[in-house]
Amino acid sequence: MSSVAIAGGGVAGLACAILLRSQGWQAVVFDKAPRPAPVGSGLILQPVGLHILEAMGLHGRMAALGARIERLHGTSGGRVVLDVRYDPRRSGGPCGLAVHRGALFQVLLDAALACGVEFASGHDVVSASGGRLGFADGRNSARFDLVIDALGTRSPLSEMPRANLPYGALWASLEWREGFDPAALEQCYDAARKMAGVMPIGRLPGQDGPKAAFFWSLRHDRRDAWRAGSIEAWKDEVRALWPRTAPLLQQIRGHEDLVFAAYAHRTLASPVSRECVHVGDSWHCTSPQLGQGANMALLDAYALSLALAHHADRGAALQAYVRMRQPHIRLYQVISRVFTPAYQSDSTTIAWLRDWFLAPVSRVPPVPRLLAALVAGRWGGPLARMNARALDRQGTHSGGGGQT
Numbered sequence: 406m407s408s409v410a411i412a413g414g415g416v417a418g419l420a421c422a423i424l425l426r427s428q429g430w431q432a433v434v435f436d437k438a439p440r441p442a443p444v445g446s447g448l449i450l451q452p453v454g455l456h457i458l459e460a461m462g463l464h465g466r467m468a469a470l471g472a473r474i475e476r477l478h479g480t481s482g483g484r485v486v487l488d489v490r491y492d493p494r495r496s497g498g499p500c501g502l503a504v505h506r507g508a509l510f511q512v513l514l515d516a517a518l519a520c521g522v523e524f525a526s527g528h529d530v531v532s533a534s535g536g537r538l539g540f541a542d543g544r545n546s547a548r549f550d551l552v553i554d555a556l557g558t559r560s561p562l563s564e565m566p567r568a569n570l571p572y573g574a575l576w577a578s579l580e581w582r583e584g585f586d587p588a589a590l591e592q593c594y595d596a597a598r599k600m601a602g603v604m605p606i607g608r609l610p611g612q613d614g615p616k617a618a619f620f621w622s623l624r625h626d627r628r629d630a631w632r633a634g635s636i637e638a639w640k641d642e643v644r645a646l647w648p649r650t651a652p653l654l655q656q657i658r659g660h661e662d663l664v665f666a667a668y669a670h671r672t673l674a675s676p677v678s679r680e681c682v683h684v685g686d687s688w689h690c691t692s693p694q695l696g697q698g699a700n701m702a703l704l705d706a707y708a709l710s711l712a713l714a715h716h717a718d719r720g721a722a723l724q725a726y727v728r729m730r731q732p733h734i735r736l737y738q739v740i741s742r743v744f745t746p747a748y749q750s751d752s753t754t755i756a757w758l759r760d761w762f763l764a765p766v767s768r769v770p771p772v773p774r775l776l777a778a779l780v781a782g783r784w785g786g787p788l789a790r791m792n793a794r795a796l797d798r799q800g801t802h803s804g805g806g807g808q809t
Contacts, residue, residue, distance in 0.1 A: 406431050410538055410549040412530040412562060414441045416699045417685030418555030419513035420706035422522040423461060428714055434517070435528040435538055435546065443510035445666070446576040447606035447618025448693075449474055449590065450509070452491070452499040453782035454700030457707045463512055470508040472587065472605035472615070474501035477780060479592040481756070486764040487592065489776045499781060501696070503590065505578060505606045505616055509699065512610075531561050533680040551719070552681040553709075555702075558669055560687040562680065566669035570692055572749035573628075574600075574620045575663040581605060581615040582652040590696075593647040596756035597748055598622075601647045619653050622749050625667065632660050668692045672738050676705075676730075677723045684709060689734045691741040694748055700782050701737070705730055708791050733785040740779070 407430050411418045414436035422432040434441075450458070450471065458464045479487030491500045517524075525546075532539035533554065538546040554562040585591055585603050592602040600622035608615055621643060623631060631639065640654045657663065671690050676683040685702035708729040716722035746752060747759040767776060778784055 407551065408549045409433070409551040409553060410435060410536075410546055411553045411555055412436075412533070412538055412681075413555035413557060413560070413687075414438070414514075414524070415444070415555060415557060415685070415702070416509065416513065417557075417687075417702035417706055418553070419510070419517050419522075420457070420461070420703050421553050421555060421684060421709060422517050423513065423520060424706055424710035425713070426517070426520045426522050428710060430551075431523075432517075432521075433523040433525055433546075433549070435525045435530055437527070437529045439527050441510075441514055441524060441526065443507040445506040446578045446620070446664070447503055447604055447616075448506055448509070448699050449501040449503050449604075449696040451501050451696065451700045451780065451782040453787055454703045455499075455502060456788060457700075457703040460707065461516065463516055466512050467504065467509065468502060470512070470610065471502040471504040471607040474503045474590060474604070475588040476586075477590045477592075478586065479594060481594040481596070481760050484760060484764075486594070486760045488767070489780055490773065491777050491781060500588075501780070503604050503606045503618070505609050505618075508607060508609050530556060533562050551713075554681045554683045554687045555685055557686040558671070558690040560683075563683055563687040564671065564673055566671040566690065568669070569625055570668045570670065570745065570749070571626075571751075572622050572624055573665055573667045574622050574693075575631075575665055577619045577657060577663045578606070579617050579619055579653050579656045581617045584649050584652065585617070592748075594748070594756070595646055596753050597746065597750045597759070598756075599642075599646055600748055601643055601650060603650065603653065617653060619650070621663075623665065628665055636660055666693075670738070670742060672734065675727060677727060682709065682723055682726070689738060691738055692745040692749070694744050695737060695741050696780065697737055697741075697782055701734065704733070704782075704787055704791075711791055729791045730787070733787040733790065736785045737782075740784075 409425050409430050409432050411422050411434045414434045422434050426432045458467055476490040529541035530538050531541050533552050536548040554560055587605050590604040594600050602620045604618045606616045606618045636659055644651050669690050673688050676688040684705040709726045712722040712725040716725055746755050
């Protein structure tokens with residue numbers, strides 16, 4: 406039986422563990438936390454990500470916990486400047502599913518435990534070499550046939566981002582309140598300097614009440630000033646921008662009720678080295694403006710499992726993995742770099758172009774359909790590429806690499 410060590414127990418790591426265990430691998434997940442636990446608030450599972458969950462047999466349980474998202478809607482100064490519907494041609498078509506990150510984590514964790522994935526908690530991974538993981542306390546793991554890095558944006562096994570993006574965001578998971586569209590991610594902007602967002606995220610396993618994810622854009626260099634300031638003064642600032650948020654803000658009692666998330670752009674030239682293979686944010690990280698993070702992680706895990714299932718030679722399998730995922734990742738990384746300043750930056754010019762040029766153009770056919778495919782994660786045909794490339798044993802390797 407082949408063995409795989411997976412560093413990191415997030416979405417990418419758990420998905421890899423489930424998929425490879427279902428193929429007969431011995432899978433061990435190493436994580437720094439004393440017990441597996443989620444980090445973060447809400448996210449949108451796009452149609453491509455939901456396709457992977459369906460292939461894993463987890464779509465039904467996830468759908469029962471999440472909230473169907475039919476559109477993304479944003480206003481600036483009372484003017485609608487963002488209105489993207491997942492399928493503008495018909496109702497009932499493919500849509501997003503907004504979920505609490507904890508709900509997605511629990512569904513994946515339960516599936517991993519059910520299929521026999523092993524967990525080695527309390528292991529702070531700092532290196533990988535010769536099929537072994539090295540830990541901060543100086544110990545090493547046993548030797549594995551394959552090592553997967555799923556430690557995220559700041560993985561010590563990957564190349565660190567050069568710098569954080571200027572803007573991050575404050576996040577909170579709150580009880581849902583009426584007054585917001587239960588099938589939309591809604592945002593309100595002041596140019597691109599301020600942004601508030603509200604999104605239904607369904608419920609957590611074992612709980613009945615629906616939740617909402619609330620987020621507020623914040624520059625890194627103003628984070629300390631925000632913490633030192635009055636929480637009530639900050640609430641006044643949010644309410645001034647978007648009065649409808651008042652019932653949600655009543656649930657926030659102090660700074661500790663919000664978590665700051667930092668974002669960065671970075672894509673490795675290749676996810677494959679002699680030490681390990683990277684998946685998810687340890688290979689490619691970006692801002693959350695296109696809502697693709699968890700979906701990219703699921704796509705990576707599925708592509709890697711397909712490649713390993715269809716190629717007996719380990720090196721050929723990892724090369725196939727790169728071919729399957731690299732074009733789609735590069736495309737969305739470029740688009741994310743272009744879109745991010747329109748929603749998080751200090752540029753009044755870019756915000757003006759967003760509101761008075763891009764917003765009107767986005768309503769002219771066929772642009773609505775193209776935007777729907779973009780947010781759904783379908784640009785670049787990632788699913789078709791995986792199905793085609795999994796069986797392509799003779800394709801030319803486009804990303805370099807080696808064998809773990």
